[in-house]
Amino acid sequence: MGKPTGFIEYQRELPESRSPLERVRDWREFHTHLSAQKLKTQAGRCMDCGVPFCHTGTLISGMASGCPINNLIPEWNDLVYRGLWKQALERLHKTNNFPEFTGRVCPAPCEGSCVLGIIDPPVAIKTIEQAIADKGFEEGWIVPEPPPQRSGKKVAVVGSGPAGLACAAQLNRAGHQVTVYERADRVGGLLMYGIPNMKLDKAIVQRRVDLLAREGVLFVTNTDIGKGLAATALREKFDAVVLCCGATRPRDLPIEGRNLEGVHFAIEFLHANTRHLLDNNFSSNTVISAKDKHVIVIGGGDTGTDCVGTAMRHQCKSLAQFEIMARPPGARQPDNPWPEWPKVYKLDYGQEEAAARFGDDPRAYLIMTEQFSGNDNGHVRALHTVNVEWIQDGNGRFSPKKIPGSDREWPADLVLLAMGFLGPEDVILDQLAVERDGRSNAKAEEGKYATNIAGVFAAGDMRRGQSLVVWAIHEGRGAARECDRYLMGTTALP
Ligand SMILES: Cc1cc2nc3c(=O)[nH]c(=O)nc-3n(C[C@H](O)[C@H](O)[C@H](O)COP(=O)(O)OP(=O)(O)OC[C@H]3O[C@@H](n4cnc5c(N)ncnc54)[C@H](O)[C@@H]3O)c2cc1C
Numbered sequence: 466m467g468k469p470t471g472f473i474e475y476q477r478e479l480p481e482s483r484s485p486l487e488r489v490r491d492w493r494e495f496h497t498h499l500s501a502q503k504l505k506t507q508a509g510r511c512m513d514c515g516v517p518f519c520h521t522g523t524l525i526s527g528m529a530s531g532c533p534i535n536n537l538i539p540e541w542n543d544l545v546y547r548g549l550w551k552q553a554l555e556r557l558h559k560t561n562n563f564p565e566f567t568g569r570v571c572p573a574p575c576e577g578s579c580v581l582g583i584i585d586p587p588v589a590i591k592t593i594e595q596a597i598a599d600k601g602f603e604e605g606w607i608v609p610e611p612p613p614q615r616s617g618k619k620v621a622v623v624g625s626g627p628a629g630l631a632c633a634a635q636l637n638r639a640g641h642q643v644t645v646y647e648r649a650d651r652v653g654g655l656l657m658y659g660i661p662n663m664k665l666d667k668a669i670v671q672r673r674v675d676l677l678a679r680e681g682v683l684f685v686t687n688t689d690i691g692k693g694l695a696a697t698a699l700r701e702k703f704d705a706v707v708l709c710c711g712a713t714r715p716r717d718l719p720i721e722g723r724n725l726e727g728v729h730f731a732i733e734f735l736h737a738n739t740r741h742l743l744d745n746n747f748s749s750n751t752v753i754s755a756k757d758k759h760v761i762v763i764g765g766g767d768t769g770t771d772c773v774g775t776a777m778r779h780q781c782k783s784l785a786q787f788e789i790m791a792r793p794p795g796a797r798q799p800d801n802p803w804p805e806w807p808k809v810y811k812l813d814y815g816q817e818e819a820a821a822r823f824g825d826d827p828r829a830y831l832i833m834t835e836q837f838s839g840n841d842n843g844h845v846r847a848l849h850t851v852n853v854e855w856i857q858d859g860n861g862r863f864s865p866k867k868i869p870g871s872d873r874e875w876p877a878d879l880v881l882l883a884m885g886f887l888g889p890e891d892v893i894l895d896q897l898a899v900e901r902d903g904r905s906n907a908k909a910e911e912g913k914y915a916t917n918i919a920g921v922f923a924a925g926d927m928r929r930g931q932s933l934v935v936w937a938i939h940e941g942r943g944a945a946r947e948c949d950r951y952l953m954g955t956t957a958l959p
């Protein structure tokens with residue numbers, strides 16, 4: 466424990482993000498770092514609890530409590546406090562292949578279950594994690610570490626999101642020759658083409674991919690398994706196959722006017738935007754532009770926030786974001802006690818930018834879209850909504866009920882549907898005859914990751930359903946461990 470009285474003496478402090486009105490003028494990351502002295506102070510707030518809930522990584526009420534990859538948080542806090550940054554990095558890499566990603570994008574369930582959080586603001590765990598990872602790269606401590614010997618076994622990983630990358634990293638470490646197949650033109654899954662550059666710089670994703678390549682992982686892009694190359698062919702060519710294809714089917718809103726021009730899935734908008742940024746730095750028009758448009762984002766969550774932040778950078782004319790649920794309370798409620806994930810109101814980066822430009826949080830709560838209407842050219846021009854209240858039926862189930870007379874029309878030139886994802890696509894699972902669970906995900910037991918087909922494993926959003934980067938890393942590591950056990954009869958992977 467770095468400083469026994471640190472939690473009494475020091476207040477929580479986070480690095481100031483770049484100012485909203487300045488950062489919407491570019492695509493650079495909005496994160497900044499604390500000084501080394503301040504990081505030491507923040508690490509000194511860690512109490513090194515006897516039972517550190519921050520690294521438990523369990524599900525309570527369906528939400529993560531503690532770090533899903535069981536990061537050894539009190540240990541690296543202590544090392545940072547003592548200035549032993551390289552050792553802190555080693556501890557961090559023991560459980561997390563990609564701390565430079567989680568340090569930027571993780572919602573930090575560790576902080577929700579930090580014991581200090583019972584009486585005071587929690588330890589700034591995520592900030593310290595990012596600082597350790599970034600310092601590791603700056604100092605040149607993170608270098609390729611190819612395995613000392615090869616096993617002679619070959620594994621195909623399909624999908625290069627955080628689950629596929631973590632799985633590949635671990636299997637390669639065990640000496641297997643790993644080939645990662647990706648249908649997009651760049652590696653990274655939603656790290657590359659979902660989460661926008663201002664939240665996670667694509668050079669940071671590419672840096673890790675390059676490192677994995679130098680460690681011996683092979684990457685094959687522009688290859689859609691199941692269409693370009695049959696999934697069954699992989700089964701013949703490789704000793705094992707790990708499916709990490711994500712939950713890529715977006716939830717639709719099949720109401721009147723859905724087929725009008727200007728109504729898009731959020732992921733189409735975000736993918737096209739990052740692609741343009743990386744291909745030609747917007748020297749041509751973006752495929753889907755929000756510039757000078759009335760933009761409406763339907764749905765909250767990370768995807769909705771990223772649409773808001775992206776539309777702000779396109780210089781939209783106005784922006785509204787609809788949420789069918791009620792606005793969360795400002796503080797934990799009695800039915801949401803510590804160490805559960807705190808379900809509280811939060812102004813995320815996109816909403817903060819919209820508020821700075823337009824004067825208010827763009828989110829409207831308890832609102833339901835009933836219809837899109839268009840102009841003579843078949844382009845969306847307005848959206849029609851009603852307000853709702855949530856009513857409980859005799860079985861205890863809540864459903865939204867329209868409030869009479871609350872109809873409203875909103876001007877809209879661009880509508881982005883960010884209502885979540887339904888599960889994986891069929892083709893590859895059907896070709897391999899992999900069973901599904903009740904939610905249409907690839908069926909494989911938690912902790913085992915083996916599907917009903919021998920030698921075929923599934924991990925990440927494809928198995929778990931739409932989730933988080935940190936869970937994808939957890940699943941990719943677990944699937945690698947079980948795949949290694951299948952190949953070798955035993956495993957030393959964690
Ligand atoms: C817009 C957006 C923002 C998000 N922001 C955050 C955030 O801030 N923090 C957070 O923790 N989580 C966030 N998430 C969730 C997080 O990104 C996902 O949970 C995570 O990426 C899942 O990882 P994965 O590896 O399972 O799948 P993915 O990242 O979806 O990767 C799957 C990959 O498989 C490829 N693929 C699919 N089928 C095939 C095939 N047949 N052949 C070849 N390749 C194939 C896809 O092209 C894709 O690249 C966000 C999600 C979205 C959509």
Ligand code: SF4
Pocket residue numbers: 531532533534535536538567568571572573574575576590591594935
């Ligand atoms: S990965 Fe997420 S939950 Fe784990 S320590 Fe980092 S911020 Fe916390």
